[in-house]
Amino acid sequence: MHRVIAAEFYKLKHSRIAWAVWFGALLPALLYSAVRLFSDADPPAWDAWFGSQYSVLLIFSPTLFSIIAGYIFGREFMHKTMNSLFTYPYSRIHFLVGKWTVAVAFIVCTCLLAFLANLLSGFLFVDEALKRTQISAFLYAYLIMAVAVVAVVPLWTFVSIVGKSFVPAVVISLVIVCLPGPIGGGSAYSDIVRYVLGIAGYGEPVNAGWFMFSAAGLFLLFMLLSAVLYVRMDVHSGS
Amino acid sequence: MEYILQTRRLTKRYRDVTAVDQVELHIRKGDIYGFLGQNGAGKTTTIRMITGLIQPTSGSIEMFGREVNGRRQIPFERIGSIIEFPGFYPNLSVYENLELHRRLMGVPEPGAVWASLELVGLVDVRDRKFHKLSLGMKQRLGIARALLHNPELLILDEPTNGLDPNGIMEIRKLLRELAEQRGITILVSSHILSEVEQLANRIGIIHRGKLLKEMRLDEIREKNRHYLQIRTGDDRKAAFVLEQQCGIRDYRIHEPGMIRVYEQLGESGRINTALVRAGVEVAELSIRRDTLEDYFLKLTGGASHA
Numbered sequence: 001m002h003r004v005i006a007a008e009f010y011k012l013k014h015s016r017i018a019w020a021v022w023f024g025a026l027l028p029a030l031l032y033s034a035v036r037l038f039s040d041a042d043p044p045a046w047d048a049w050f051g052s053q054y055s056v057l058l059i060f061s062p063t064l065f066s067i068i069a070g071y072i073f074g075r076e077f078m079h080k081t082m083n084s085l086f087t088y089p090y091s092r093i094h095f096l097v098g099k100w101t102v103a104v105a106f107i108v109c110t111c112l113l114a115f116l117a118n119l120l121s122g123f124l125f126v127d128e129a130l131k132r133t134q135i136s137a138f139l140y141a142y143l144i145m146a147v148a149v150v151a152v153v154p155l156w157t158f159v160s161i162v163g164k165s166f167v168p169a170v171v172i173s174l175v176i177v178c179l180p181g182p183i184g185g186g187s188a189y190s191d192i193v194r195y196v197l198g199i200a201g202y203g204e205p206v207n208a209g210w211f212m213f214s215a216a217g218l219f220l221l222f223m224l225l226s227a228v229l230y231v232r233m234d235v236h237s238g239s
Numbered sequence: 240m241e242y243i244l245q246t247r248r249l250t251k252r253y254r255d256v257t258a259v260d261q262v263e264l265h266i267r268k269g270d271i272y273g274f275l276g277q278n279g280a281g282k283t284t285t286i287r288m289i290t291g292l293i294q295p296t297s298g299s300i301e302m303f304g305r306e307v308n309g310r311r312q313i314p315f316e317r318i319g320s321i322i323e324f325p326g327f328y329p330n331l332s333v334y335e336n337l338e339l340h341r342r343l344m345g346v347p348e349p350g351a352v353w354a355s356l357e358l359v360g361l362v363d364v365r366d367r368k369f370h371k372l373s374l375g376m377k378q379r380l381g382i383a384r385a386l387l388h389n390p391e392l393l394i395l396d397e398p399t400n401g402l403d404p405n406g407i408m409e410i411r412k413l414l415r416e417l418a419e420q421r422g423i424t425i426l427v428s429s430h431i432l433s434e435v436e437q438l439a440n441r442i443g444i445i446h447r448g449k450l451l452k453e454m455r456l457d458e459i460r461e462k463n464r465h466y467l468q469i470r471t472g473d474d475r476k477a478a479f480v481l482e483q484q485c486g487i488r489d490y491r492i493h494e495p496g497m498i499r500v501y502e503q504l505g506e507s508g509r510i511n512t513a514l515v516r517a518g519v520e521v522a523e524l525s526i527r528r529d530t531l532e533d534y535f536l537k538l539t540g541g542a543s544h545a
Binding site: 003007010011014079080083090091131232235 | 287290291292293294309310311314315316320322323324325326327328329330335338339340342343344346368384457
């Protein structure tokens with residue numbers, strides 16, 4: 001199994017997709033740092049500094065991470081490497097798990113790097129003293145975001161396998177982001193953002209149990225569907 | 240008889256369409272087996288079933304003397320393959336693509352990559368990204384990958400697709416050397432008759448999903464008869480002269496203006512004189528033998544392209 005995981009990382013050597021991690025990690029910090037450089041307003045408090053950058057990443061995370069996860073799966077079809085991939089002496093499940101490992105590693109890395117960028121940029125622009133409890137609360141918030149995104153990875157996997165490209169994963173994400181909310185005004189995703197913010201400690205407190213249950217359900221359901229599809233599918237000329 | 244690869248009643252159905260119908264291949268150790276058929280005859284589907292990419296509807300596959308039930312039992316370490324277009328990762332260099340294969344195949348010697356590159360003559364472009372290679376180089380890289388882990392069986396689906404005549408000749412030479420020097424068994428599919436004729440020692444002819452014939456190429460050569468080919472401006476009049484004046488019954492009009500005579504081959508001078516005297520223009524008269532193409536046409540009922 002370790003050979004397959006190592007190979008999945010090796011495949012992304014020199015790949016531009018690795019830049020998506022830096023893009024996602026640094027963009028919110030760069031944006032807010034640029035705004036602060038040209039602003040005469042009073043220095044922000046840590047809560048506001050963290051919360052604003054966190055919200056930005058949360059808003060564009062579905063699109064960004066769907067490109068990463070979709071690419072890891074869809075590229076094998078687009079580059080016609082499926083034929084050789086499935087003629088190695090490993091089960092297809094090994095490759096599926098290998099690819100998930102890479103996708104999850106990229107997502108967790110992006111979230112942790114974004115947290116660090118948030119923290120470091122804060123030292124430049126926030127005058128307030130940073131408490132240890134704040135650091136752990138903010139770190140928890142970023143990890144909650146990683147969990148929320150990882151829960152969707154099997155769904156992106158599933159649509160990438162069905163569509164034989166990363167495009168369906170991106171489309172699904174855009175639909176999630178743009179879908180109208182159930183109550184009206186705003187999108188359904190803005191409710192999800194408020195929900196995740198609540199779990200992470202911002203705004204209305206939310207019960208994390210239901211969130212974890214939903215995330216695990218979504219993850220397991222599409223993991224199972226993706227695994228069945230991946231193992232059973234025939235690889236034809238167009239693949 | 241030791242078969243490296245054998246299929247029994249191998250079948251693939253897609254709803255109402257039977258793409259491969261009870262195909263029985265028998266490939267012996269050391270064979271260069273030419274799997275011949277038109278585009279859409281079922282060659283690639285058969286090969287995809289053999290390599291575990293497609294699940295057969297029914298039938299069985301035996302490899303290296305053991306029945307293979309499902310792709311998990313396929314001994315991939317002993318097989319090298321190119322299925323249609325050889326896909327590689329465009330962001331990786333030639334060397335890195337082979338290095339990836341070496342690691343996945345568990346080949347311990349890092350030198351295996353270099354040896355493989357040398358074998359196909361790609362050492363000079365080892366640092367070039369895959370997407371910057373020419374089509375011929377991509378095909379050769381595919382062969383390098385297929386050979387890197389020293390397989391006993393090489394499965395090549397249309398390996399000369401898109402190559403220029405020089406490239407085709409190079410690949411043919413390489414495959415012959417591999418079979419002779421390393422004793423590798425090769426299954427090579429193609430729709431180009433001349434390619435198979437110059438490479439294989441055994442052939443299987445597939446047509447509309449069914450394996451029509453499987454035999455040694457020299458058997459075909461022995462079977463194929465010599466004939467006298469006459470190219471003429473008036474084949475009807477020529478046929479009349481052949482029958483009435485020369486007493487020839489075993490002949491056929493192969494195509495308009497071309498007659499093939501299968502008897503009295505030693506009497507070509509007399510036949511020529513008879514035709515000329517009767518006022519039939521003779522543009523060509525030569526003794527020839529049926530080719531694999533003729534044999535293929537006979538078997539498939541005159542299908543125009545193999």
